[in-house]
Amino acid sequence: MRTRDENKRMAICQKALKMIVEKGFDGLSMQKLAKAAGVSPATIYIYFKDRDDLIVQLWTEEMEKMFSITLKDFDPAMPFDEGLKVQWMNRAKYFMDNPVSMHFMEQIKYSPYHHLTIKHLNNTFVTTMGEFAHNAIRNKELVRLPLEVYWSVAFAPLYQLVKFHMSGRGLRGGAEKFVLDEKIMNQTLSLVLKALKP
Amino acid sequence: MRTRDENKRMAICQKALKMIVEKGFDGLSMQKLAKAAGVSPATIYIYFKDRDDLIVQLWTEEMEKMFSITLKDFDPAMPFDEGLKVQWMNRAKYFMDNPVSMHFMEQIKYSPYHHLTIKHLNNTFVTTMGEFAHNAIRNKELVRLPLEVYWSVAFAPLYQLVKFHMSGRGLRGGAEKFVLDEKIMNQTLSLVLKALKP
DNA sequence: AATATAAATGAATGTTCGTTCTTTTATACA
DNA sequence: TGTATAAAAGAACGAACATTCATTTATATT
Incomplete structure (x- = not known):
């Protein structure tokens, strides 16, 4: 089986922080976050239950x-x-x-x-x-x-x-x-x- | 001509404040705000240029x-x-x-x-x-x-x-x-x- | 090398968003 | 009282939203 890529999780977290600080909670869109972190939107949901869980x-x-x-x-x-x-x-x-x-x-x-x-x-x-x-x-x-x-x-x-x-x-x-x-x-x-x- | 109803403006402001404080900026939806203030969405745009202007x-x-x-x-x-x-x-x-x-x-x-x-x-x-x-x-x-x-x-x-x-x-x-x-x-x-x- | 398993994907879902359009309604002034 | 004018309304717009689904890909274990 394939293992989780901790770099992906880190990228998601780091970009999410950046987005929230720059654009507010409004500005945290899962699709934009996915693009910024270089992953598919669906990938985020492997590491986090939902948007609230991420936050x-x-x-x-x-x-x-x-x-x-x-x-x-x-x-x-x-x-x-x-x-x-x-x-x-x-x-x-x-x-x-x-x-x-x-x-x-x-x-x-x-x-x-x-x-x-x-x-x-x-x-x-x-x-x-x-x-x-x-x-x-x-x-x-x-x-x-x-x-x-x-x-x-x-x-x-x-x-x-x-x-x-x-x-x-x-x-x-x-x-x-x-x-x-x-x-x-x-x-x-x-x-x-x-x-x-x- | 019809005159502006200052009570409407007040209702919009008051409910907007309440929504923002309770649900964050995310939670301020113009349609929900209109409903809460008892006006049409379009009415809000008579008193405020747009969402940012309201805030x-x-x-x-x-x-x-x-x-x-x-x-x-x-x-x-x-x-x-x-x-x-x-x-x-x-x-x-x-x-x-x-x-x-x-x-x-x-x-x-x-x-x-x-x-x-x-x-x-x-x-x-x-x-x-x-x-x-x-x-x-x-x-x-x-x-x-x-x-x-x-x-x-x-x-x-x-x-x-x-x-x-x-x-x-x-x-x-x-x-x-x-x-x-x-x-x-x-x-x-x-x-x-x-x-x-x- | 084969297999099983979970990660990873891109497209698609139905919903809700901010805003505008067209029409109707109320009223200040003639 | 009639008319001009802006307020007010509700339906409608495309865009963007969070999330999921069916499929493909990588890898740990056998």
């Missing part, structure tokens, strides 16, 4: 990549300053290296597919992050806060900076471009730490 | 409502603490009162329609916000920062809190619901102020 699988894979890179060199028992810095650097690196992936995940977040994803969500990540915050509170390195408040103050600014960087155009009027470099990251991180320390 | 007009109107509510009782010459609090309260109120509108605007932000919108963007709002920040820096009420860093620290946490509130499910595991009340708003705002004050 969910895409999301799952991108999410897992993101998680594993984010947790690199991280340990929830780390001192708070150090752990938060590792998190910031890992996340920033992931998003800067994978702009298409980030765009896709943001797109999913406000689409009807969001409902499909929350069931499949990997719990380890959220648990690890919670553990980290609780440790920090216990060690008096972090003010006592609802987890959502902590998360909002600790990470939302980073995500916003990355989005400014990606969009090219920050808040300046003209041609001036906002570039998220290490200096600005450290500057912002120190503000966030100032807010969160007891 | 852009929707966005423009929602954006203008949002701007005007956000700037209520606000003056860029205000003391920093006070001005930031007014901004937080206005924005939070707008988003809590108009969840569909917020969802729609977030959806646009990561869609191909984003390109259509940036040209039509009202500059007054961004200018006013910039003026506010510069005043605060001049009066030594705010650390000297790139505008994007300020924006990320000052507002991104609020947006994230609102999103937790809307999604119903914060970071807790089970049935426990995160509710963004005034106490939590004030608590978070004071953290942000701590970060931003010189």
Whole structure:
């Protein structure tokens, strides 16, 4: 018997991501995707049950990549300053290296597919992050806060900076471009730490 | 001659918003929209040039409502603490009162329609916000920062809190619901102020 | 080398899409 | 009250959609 060609699957996934990010979910047509990936439409249905399954699988894979890179060199028992810095650097690196992936995940977040994803969500990540915050509170390195408040103050600014960087155009009027470099990251991180320390 | 029926236009807009938020841009079918709004498909094309024009007009109107509510009782010459609090309260109120509108605007932000919108963007709002920040820096009420860093620290946490509130499910595991009340708003705002004050 | 099996295909399915056409209906103004 | 005019309607258009079907092709195993 013939075996599956993992290159075909990869081509399909890669082109699908590209199409969704460039043209929205509207723009993901199975026939156009087939053409872009160099396969027959029917071939897509060998690897994916249907259009929705393709999207969910895409999301799952991108999410897992993101998680594993984010947790690199991280340990929830780390001192708070150090752990938060590792998190910031890992996340920033992931998003800067994978702009298409980030765009896709943001797109999913406000689409009807969001409902499909929350069931499949990997719990380890959220648990690890919670553990980290609780440790920090216990060690008096972090003010006592609802987890959502902590998360909002600790990470939302980073995500916003990355989005400014990606969009090219920050808040300046003209041609001036906002570039998220290490200096600005450290500057912002120190503000966030100032807010969160007891 | 017959005059335009503003109620028809309103019905079309309202149902279109609802469809987009519930089913995504995919889900906005002109024929289904016509049925939902109780008009003929052809009638939509009296008020809107085409599907894209409808979406852009929707966005423009929602954006203008949002701007005007956000700037209520606000003056860029205000003391920093006070001005930031007014901004937080206005924005939070707008988003809590108009969840569909917020969802729609977030959806646009990561869609191909984003390109259509940036040209039509009202500059007054961004200018006013910039003026506010510069005043605060001049009066030594705010650390000297790139505008994007300020924006990320000052507002991104609020947006994230609102999103937790809307999604119903914060970071807790089970049935426990995160509710963004005034106490939590004030608590978070004071953290942000701590970060931003010189 | 023969065979069994699943991958891979291109054409075809019926459906739904955005938009327009022709006709009818309502109303501002003469 | 009659007339001009634009709103409103419903049916109709070809195009594009997701998916499947019948057939061919490649390959792991015998």
